[in-house]
Amino acid sequence: MRKHIAKILLLPLAAYLMYALFASPHTVVDDGKIHVRYWFVSGPEEVIPYRVTQFNKTHDDIFVDATPIPWNEHEKKVLTAILSGNPPDVVSLIAPVQQWASRMSLRPLDKLIEQDDFDTSYVFPALWEEVNYEGHVFAIPTHTASYAFFYNKKLFRNAGLDPENPPNTWDEVREYSKKLTRMDDGDYTQIGFIPAYGNLQVSVLLANELGAKFLSDDGKTVHLDNEQMVQSLEWILDYYSDYDFDKLISFQSGFGYADQHGFLAEKVAMMILDHTFLDGIDIYKPELDFGVSAIPSFEGYETSSSTGNWWMAIPRGAKNVKAAWEFMQFAVSYEVQVKEATLMKQRLMPANINAAKDTALTNNKKFYNVLIEQMQYAKTPSIVPLVNGTFWREFTFAQERVIRHIQPPRQSLAQGNKVIQAELIRAKEYDIYVRQNMELEEYQ
Amino acid sequence: MTNILEYIKHPLKRKQALAGYLFISPWIIGFLVFGLYPICMSIYYSLCQYDVLRIPQFIGLRNYSDLFFNDNYFWGSIWNTLFFTVIRVPLVIIGSLLLAVLVNNAIKGVKIFRTIYFIPSIITGVILSSLWLWMLNPQYGLINSMLAYIGIDGPLWLNDPNWSKPSIIMMSLWSIGGARMLVFLAALQSVPQHLYESVELEGGNWWHKFKHITLPLISPIIFLWSILEVIVSMQVFIEAYIMTKGGPLNSTLFYNLYLYNKAFDDFEMGYASAMAWILFIITMIITVIQFKGSKRWVYYEGEGAK
Numbered sequence: 001m002r003k004h005i006a007k008i009l010l011l012p013l014a015a016y017l018m019y020a021l022f023a024s025p026h027t028v029v030d031d032g033k034i035h036v037r038y039w040f041v042s043g044p045e046e047v048i049p050y051r052v053t054q055f056n057k058t059h060d061d062i063f064v065d066a067t068p069i070p071w072n073e074h075e076k077k078v079l080t081a082i083l084s085g086n087p088p089d090v091v092s093l094i095a096p097v098q099q100w101a102s103r104m105s106l107r108p109l110d111k112l113i114e115q116d117d118f119d120t121s122y123v124f125p126a127l128w129e130e131v132n133y134e135g136h137v138f139a140i141p142t143h144t145a146s147y148a149f150f151y152n153k154k155l156f157r158n159a160g161l162d163p164e165n166p167p168n169t170w171d172e173v174r175e176y177s178k179k180l181t182r183m184d185d186g187d188y189t190q191i192g193f194i195p196a197y198g199n200l201q202v203s204v205l206l207a208n209e210l211g212a213k214f215l216s217d218d219g220k221t222v223h224l225d226n227e228q229m230v231q232s233l234e235w236i237l238d239y240y241s242d243y244d245f246d247k248l249i250s251f252q253s254g255f256g257y258a259d260q261h262g263f264l265a266e267k268v269a270m271m272i273l274d275h276t277f278l279d280g281i282d283i284y285k286p287e288l289d290f291g292v293s294a295i296p297s298f299e300g301y302e303t304s305s306s307t308g309n310w311w312m313a314i315p316r317g318a319k320n321v322k323a324a325w326e327f328m329q330f331a332v333s334y335e336v337q338v339k340e341a342t343l344m345k346q347r348l349m350p351a352n353i354n355a356a357k358d359t360a361l362t363n364n365k366k367f368y369n370v371l372i373e374q375m376q377y378a379k380t381p382s383i384v385p386l387v388n389g390t391f392w393r394e395f396t397f398a399q400e401r402v403i404r405h406i407q408p409p410r411q412s413l414a415q416g417n418k419v420i421q422a423e424l425i426r427a428k429e430y431d432i433y434v435r436q437n438m439e440l441e442e443y444q
Numbered sequence: 445m446t447n448i449l450e451y452i453k454h455p456l457k458r459k460q461a462l463a464g465y466l467f468i469s470p471w472i473i474g475f476l477v478f479g480l481y482p483i484c485m486s487i488y489y490s491l492c493q494y495d496v497l498r499i500p501q502f503i504g505l506r507n508y509s510d511l512f513f514n515d516n517y518f519w520g521s522i523w524n525t526l527f528f529t530v531i532r533v534p535l536v537i538i539g540s541l542l543l544a545v546l547v548n549n550a551i552k553g554v555k556i557f558r559t560i561y562f563i564p565s566i567i568t569g570v571i572l573s574s575l576w577l578w579m580l581n582p583q584y585g586l587i588n589s590m591l592a593y594i595g596i597d598g599p600l601w602l603n604d605p606n607w608s609k610p611s612i613i614m615m616s617l618w619s620i621g622g623a624r625m626l627v628f629l630a631a632l633q634s635v636p637q638h639l640y641e642s643v644e645l646e647g648g649n650w651w652h653k654f655k656h657i658t659l660p661l662i663s664p665i666i667f668l669w670s671i672l673e674v675i676v677s678m679q680v681f682i683e684a685y686i687m688t689k690g691g692p693l694n695s696t697l698f699y700n701l702y703l704y705n706k707a708f709d710d711f712e713m714g715y716a717s718a719m720a721w722i723l724f725i726i727t728m729i730i731t732v733i734q735f736k737g738s739k740r741w742v743y744y745e746g747e748g749a750k
Contacts, residue, residue, distance in 0.1 A: 076708065083496060103497045103711070249603045254583030389709040400693055404605075419516055423710075430493040433501040 033063040034323045039078065040092035042068035043346065050340040051331040062323045078315065079105065087315035090324040092142060094310050098385030101133035102431070104440065107314040108136040112325045122332070123351045126307050126378040133385060138313060140328050141351035142337075145274035145308025146371040146378070147200055149296060153289040155180055155190065155269040166270075166293040170206065173270065173296050174239055180269040181243075188251040191243075193270040195236050196403065197252055197262060200272050200306055201392075203399055204383075206232035209297050209304040214383045220428065222384055222420045224395060225413035233402050233409035240403050259284040274308060275371045279346055292367035294374060305378040310348060316440065334358075349375075386427040387420060394419050490717035500714065507718035517694060517702055518719075522726070524609065525699040529677035532613045537670055539620040544628035545654075558629070565622025573686035576615045577602070580687075602688050605695040612683045612696060624669055631662040660743040667742045671734055678727050699723055 038052065046068040055064055067088070069077055075095050081087040082105050093100075100106050113120065120128060120137075127141035153163035159179045167173045177192025195202040204212075212228035215221070223229075240248075255262040262268035263277075264285045272295055281288050297303045312328050314321055330336060337355035341348070349371065350356045356375075362368045384391045394416035401412040452458060465472075490507055492500035511518050547558045567575070579586045580601040588598030601611045639657045648656070659666075681700040684690055690697035690705075703723070707716035 079497060103495060105497050246600060246604075249600055250582040253581055253600070253603055387710070389705075393705070393709075397694065400691065404693060406693065415516075422510075422514060426493065430495070430498075430501055433493075434498045437501075438499050 031063070033061055034320055036062055036064045036090060036320050036323045036327055037088040038064050038066045038090050038092075038324075038327065039069050039081075039088040040066060041071050041074045041094055043071070045345070047345075050343050051327075051336050054336060054339075055327055055330050059326075062326060064327055082315045082317060085317055087317050089318045089320045090312060090314055090327060092310065092312045094308070096382040096385065096388050097131050097139045097309055097311055097313070098133045098380075098382040099388040100313070101136070101138040102385045102427075104434070104438075105316050106138040107316055107318065107321065108138060109140070109314070109325070110136055112321075113137060116325075116329065118329060122334075122353060124307075124353055124356075124375050124378070126375065126380060127309070127351050130307060130309055130380040130382060131311060139311040140313070140332055141309070141311050142332055143308075143310035143348035144351055144375070144378075145276055145310075146349050146375050147272055147274045147295065147305045148292045148367070148370050148374050149270065149294060150263060150273045150277070151270045151291050151293070152263070152266055153291050155266060159269075163289075163291065166291060167296050168294075169299050170235065170296050171299065174242070177270065178242060186247075188243075188247055190267055190269065191248070191251065192268075194248070194252060194262070194268060195239060196399065197255070197268065198271055198273065200274070201395070201399075202272060203229070203232045203236050204381075204395065205272070205295070205304050205306065206235060206298070208379050209301050211301075219386075220424070222391070222417055222424055224391070224398065224417040224420055225410060229413055230409045233399065233413065236399070237402055237409065245403070264288065275349060275367070276346055278365075278367070292370050294370060295377075303374070303377050305374045306381050307375075307378045309380075309382075310351070384420065384424065386431065387423040390423045391420050486717040486720060489714050490721055492714040493712070494714040495711040496713055497711070503714070507715050508722075511715070511718060511722065517697060520694055521697050521699045521702040524695065524697060525678060525680065527609055528613060528680055528698065529674055531610075532616055532677050533670060533673045535613070535617060536620055536624070536673055537666060539617060540622075540624040540669075541628050541666070543621050543625045544632055545658075547625070548629055548632045561621030561625060563621075565619035567619075569682035570686055572615070572618060573683050576618070576683075577687050580611055580615070602696075603692060605693040608688060608692060608695045612680075612687070615683060616680075624673075627665060627669070628662065631665040632658065635661045661745070663742045664744060667734075667738050671731055674730055674734065675727055678723065678730075 040049065048066050048068075052064050052066040055062075071094070074093060078087070078091055078093065097106075112118070123141050124144065127144055131137055131139040131141055149166060151166050156163040156166075159176075161176060161179060167176050173193050180190065180192030181188065182190040207226070207229040210228035210231060212226050212232075214223055214226065214229075216223070251267075252262070254260075255265070255267070258280070259265060261280065261284075263271045263273065264280065266288075281290070295303045295305055312331060314324050314328075318324060332352055334352055334355050337350035337352045338358045338360055341350050341355065341361050347365070350361075355361070356372055362372075382388060398412045398416035401407045401415075402409050406412070407415070450457065489500060491504055492502050492507075494500035543561055547554055547561060578584075582588055582598065582600045582603060585598075585601070587601070591598040599607045602608050635658055639661075640653050643653045643657060646652075679700050680698045681704065684696040684698050684701045685704065688696040690701050699719070700723070703716050703719045706712045706719065
């Protein structure tokens with residue numbers, strides 16, 4: 001009897017194991033439609049975006065199954081899905097596209113673009129540049145973040161500065177910052193501008209303004225220690241000499257998120273921020289009296305900026321390529337982008353230039369024009385795609401060594417450059433090997 | 445493990461053996477698939493360039509030679525990790541032993557004290573790190589506020605390369621009242637009373653009791669925990685990952701954090717596998733040294749007088 005019980009217990013288990021091993025992991029509802037699996041990075045609300053609901057309303061033959069994935073670790077989640085051989089048909093991500101492309105994790109879109117005569121001029125040029133890698137297009141930009149110079153008008157007035165006249169050059173920023181800095185009992189209570197605070201790397205921005213070139217044309221040689229970058233760090237070092245470094249670090253460590261953010265807490269008077277920060281102001285400090293202007297530049301140079309990359313792509317190994325492509329085109333079309341932007345809680349800027357400039361968006365939103373203007377000067381943060389992580393890590397270390405007076409700029413950058421170069425050589429060798437030995441139908 | 449042949453020949457025994465294997469199969473299959481296979485593959489990958497998404501490229505021992513001779517952070521991360529281990533392990537062992545001795549006293553309400561000392565250890569690593577991030581904050585942190593109260597200008601803690609490692613060690617002492625203390629307490633209570641009485645008869649004080657009776661009798665437990673703590677300390681990761689990301693100036697770039705960066709930021713799985721094997725070998729060498737040294741101070745009751 002006992003044996004029978006064991007058998008009875010084991011049978012369903014075995015059946016379940018067999019099912020789990022061999023069954024297709026996603027059940028397809030047979031409603032005659034093509035089901036496109038779409039993963040998108042979402043905030044905690046997990047709202048299904050307008051592009052999906054509208055697409056499903058207007059299309060009879062294709063249905064988009066949208067799954068929100070949390071921002072945290074989203075890259076690893078999608079990479080594992082690709083590795084498993086059963087990825088979603090289309091994804092929306094926020095990550096360096098070129099790095100993804102360099103790992104051959106995305107399907108090149110050139111043929112699809114050609115077939116459908118897809119107009120690529122709709123998008124901000126800096127964003128289009130970003131989705132190209134070694135002569136192929138790997139993604140379609142959907143949104144961007146645009147950076148600008150934010151300053152606190154109230155603190156300007158308190159310091160006797162004209163709130164309608166923000167600094168235009170970096171040397172002015174330095175002068176203004178001194179006037180905007182307050183101390184109490186030997187500790188800082190307010191500072192004008194901190195170059196190493198915020199998610200935009202000011203020193204790389206400065207180097208870009210000066211015309212820095214970080215990678216040789218053949219993509220084989222890195223120059224983190226280029227002349228402009230050295231100049232930029234020298235300027236930063238000089239800037240820090242106006243302040244007591246330890247006290248500054250201590251002051252900066254008191255900043256946090258939300259209303260603890262340095263700019264929102266009115267402890268930092270000037271900052272380079274992206275426009276999604278406007279939402280932060282609305283939520284945590286609507287009464288903040290602030291202005292937004294073009295990012296300052298060095299005397300005689302043009303302003304510079306950076307992009308944020310929100311994009312859509314078809315992962316390697318995806319099944320419903322055609323349907324996914326149709327959905328992608330729909331998602332970045334003019335009407336959808338405008339409508340979606342007006343519905344969004346978070347103010348992302350449409351990648352579609354016309355949509356971004358549409359009066360429906362520009363009219364009721366202050367500062368929008370400055371932010372659109374700034375996109376003309378934007379440069380991609382993907383500087384060395386093959387070793388993106390190493391590049392930014394080494395840059396951070398090099399900058400830290402400089403501002404902590406461990407090494408002078410040129411030596412410190414050269415030391416970092418050596419590491420990046422060695423990594424790049426390794427990555428190139430591997431890349432060549434893989435392209436010769438790995439057979440992928442997408443890449444034929 | 446009598447005679448396997450006997451089992452194969454005899455139908456009833458064969459059946460029994462089969463049933464036995466069936467019962468342990470969940471573990472065996474689990475171990476083979478999720479344990480042994482990845483371990484073996486990591487040896488192979490440590491000889492390759494491999495980014496998970498694409499095929500591995502065999503490059504022989506280059507990962508190892510690059511680690512030893514061309515890596516700016518490898519030796520630094522080993523130094524950071526050894527520094528952490530060498531300072532932390534003795535502090536943790538002595539600290540929890542002292543606590544155990546304290547709560548071993550038969551005073552009123554000792555159980556409450558035991559609970560109080562145990563409570564901090566129930567907080568998990570990530571939360572503990574976030575908590576200490578605030579306690580160590582130079583501007584608003586509890587520690588510097590308290591120091592300011594008595595007129596000391598506190599350091600920058602995690603923001604100062606000279607203080608960052610000591611800060612993390614200090615923080616890891618938070619849980620000295622945890623499982624370790626309980627095990628020491630149990631060991632202390634298993635020391636036979638009559639041995640203490642004989643010390644008293646000889647006219648010895650508490651120190652003599654502790655040195656000549658308690659320590660030798662609980663030395664196997666101390667030894668066991670010192671091995672476990674070394675292994676745990678060599679793998680220090682969460683604190684640095686949450687609080688410092690390895691900075692400032694790589695002063696908290698511990699071995700496992702560097703390994704993690706290589707594996708999951710750069711997707712250099714081959715390189716990371718090689719690093720994992722080196723860590724395994726280092727830890728093994730330290731453990732062997734501990735075992736060799738233990739003969740001089742660990743006393744096992746069964747061995748008789750030495």
